[in-house]
Amino acid sequence: MHAPHDHAPHGPSSCEPSPRAEAANGHAQDEPSRTAAQPAWVSARNASTQSAAPGEFRALAIGSLRVWPPVVLAPMAGVTNYPFRKLCRRFGAGLYVSEMISAKGYLRGNRLTRLLADSRPDETPRSVQMYAADPTEAGEMARSLADSGVDHLDMNFGCPVPKVTRSGGGSAIPLKPRLLANIVRAAVKGAGQVPLTIKVRKGVSDELPTFLDAGRIAEEEGCAAIGLHARTAQQLYSGTADWDAIGALKSRVRSVPVLGNGDIWEATDALRMLRATGCDGVIVGRGCLGRPWLFLELAAVLEGRPTPRPPNLREVCAILDEHARLLIEFFGLEMGMRQMRKWCAWYTKGFRGSSAVREALVRVETLEQLHAALARLDMDEEFPMNALRAIRGKAGAQKQVALPHGWLASRDDDAPPCALEGEGDAGFEDEISGG
Numbered sequence: 210m211h212a213p214h215d216h217a218p219h220g221p222s223s224c225e226p227s228p229r230a231e232a233a234n235g236h237a238q239d240e241p242s243r244t245a246a247q248p249a250w251v252s253a254r255n256a257s258t259q260s261a262a263p264g265e266f267r268a269l270a271i272g273s274l275r276v277w278p279p280v281v282l283a284p285m286a287g288v289t290n291y292p293f294r295k296l297c298r299r300f301g302a303g304l305y306v307s308e309m310i311s312a313k314g315y316l317r318g319n320r321l322t323r324l325l326a327d328s329r330p331d332e333t334p335r336s337v338q339m340y341a342a343d344p345t346e347a348g349e350m351a352r353s354l355a356d357s358g359v360d361h362l363d364m365n366f367g368c369p370v371p372k373v374t375r376s377g378g379g380s381a382i383p384l385k386p387r388l389l390a391n392i393v394r395a396a397v398k399g400a401g402q403v404p405l406t407i408k409v410r411k412g413v414s415d416e417l418p419t420f421l422d423a424g425r426i427a428e429e430e431g432c433a434a435i436g437l438h439a440r441t442a443q444q445l446y447s448g449t450a451d452w453d454a455i456g457a458l459k460s461r462v463r464s465v466p467v468l469g470n471g472d473i474w475e476a477t478d479a480l481r482m483l484r485a486t487g488c489d490g491v492i493v494g495r496g497c498l499g500r501p502w503l504f505l506e507l508a509a510v511l512e513g514r515p516t517p518r519p520p521n522l523r524e525v526c527a528i529l530d531e532h533a534r535l536l537i538e539f540f541g542l543e544m545g546m547r548q549m550r551k552w553c554a555w556y557t558k559g560f561r562g563s564s565a566v567r568e569a570l571v572r573v574e575t576l577e578q579l580h581a582a583l584a585r586l587d588m589d590e591e592f593p594m595n596a597l598r599a600i601r602g603k604a605g606a607q608k609q610v611a612l613p614h615g616w617l618a619s620r621d622d623d624a625p626p627c628a629l630e631g632e633g634d635a636g637f638e639d640e641i642s643g644g
């Protein structure tokens with residue numbers, strides 16, 4: 210789990226990395242450890258963040274898994290499928306979690322759900338995130354995935370989507386600690402020897418915090434770790450993540466690792482989060498959208514090396530091309546290219562002229578069309594520093610969380626919520642994405 214790589218050339222000739230750039234990356238990797246402030250390739254926000262001292266951070270222990278560096282790719286619906294996980298792994302090291310997989314769809318054998326949960330023999334460790342609101346289904350799914358050879362299971366209890374919380378699912382579940390405990394207990398039992406973690410938000414709102422209860426339940430029910438996206442469900446993705454809450458959870462949860470999540474846009478942000486909160490590892494979400502080399506940077510800075518130079522546009526296009534080929538191989542041409550459209554916007558974000566070609570990029574149906582659109586850009590352009598902290602994926606305003614009638618009046622009740630309309634159907638994962 211520890212193999213940073215250079216950007217490998219796979220793309221058309223216009224997208225191949227220049228020898229100069231490869232040399233620069235190799236050089237950055239070989240630089241000695243040091244404890245000075247960060248050099249170039251970091252934003253002003255992190256200019257004075259001190260480099261990691263030797264031995265400052267430890268490998269993350271999730272059950273019997275040892276994860277070094279202590280970095281986890283956040284589960285993201287429509288994003289962290291096998292092709293993207295493979296790409297991220299090529300750059301860095303850590304644990305790469307699948308997108309959320311609905312228990313109903315999985316247990317019914319829904320073809321798309323099964324494909325999203327799928328992997329290839331080269332993926333180790335293999336990690337899957339489950340979504341279940343019913344203990345029986347959680348247990349069955351965990352057992353089935355454990356039997357199929359997964360190495361790690363995660364459960365999503367942070368989904369803020371109104372359709373889900375309105376029926377009592379997602380981030381509404383931790384409001385009922387006995388229900389949460391029942392689901393987690395069944396899943397841990399089903400998982401057997403496979404370590405199972407949970408991922409939660411702070412609560413549905415500031416008035417209804419649940420993360421400390423969730424931490425206690427994670428410890429009591431045998432979870433291998435707990436991850437906290439330090440926003441409330443009401444916040445969705447707005448504002449900034451409350452790293453103090455991660456620190457508060459870490460000071461309360463003693464027997465299992467705590468993973469901090471929210472607003473790691475640059476590798477050096479991980480240093481700051483680990484130091485500020487004392488958490489055991491970081492979960493990285495939107496920052497790697499269109500920037501899978503962020504995992505190379507994370508591996509470098511957590512080992513005390515400087516942040517490597519980010520790829521120029523030629524190198525970015527080679528990575529984009531590799532990503533497209535992986536998606537096509539896995540999902541087929543039509544679905545692979547359809548997925549690629551959103552990735553094009555993320556990969557080219559901030560580069561000069563990218564908005565002019567975006568219209569063509571969001572329509573591409575073939576690799577040839579993709580290459581033709583990209584060929585209109587200046588391949589020698591360096592990575593734009595103003596794109597480092599540019600929000601990708603999801604942003605947006607707060608939204609009142611919808612709960613079922615009477616949900617708050619019966620918090621001691623442990624009856625599972627009713628199934629959602631369409632739960633288990635194709636595309637359900639994308640429809641209720643978030644956590």
Ligand SMILES: Cc1cc2nc3c(=O)[nH]c(=O)nc-3n(C[C@H](O)[C@H](O)[C@H](O)COP(=O)(O)O)c2cc1C
Nearest residue numbers: 283284285286309365438471472494495602643644
């Ligand atoms: C497109 C997208 C899809 C997401 N899907 C999931 C999901 O399936 N399961 C989950 O637990 N969280 C999901 N999330 C939330 C992320 O895992 C993460 O908690 C959140 O983005 C905050 O981390 P960040 O600030 O590093 O992005 C999703 C986020 C995005 C942007």
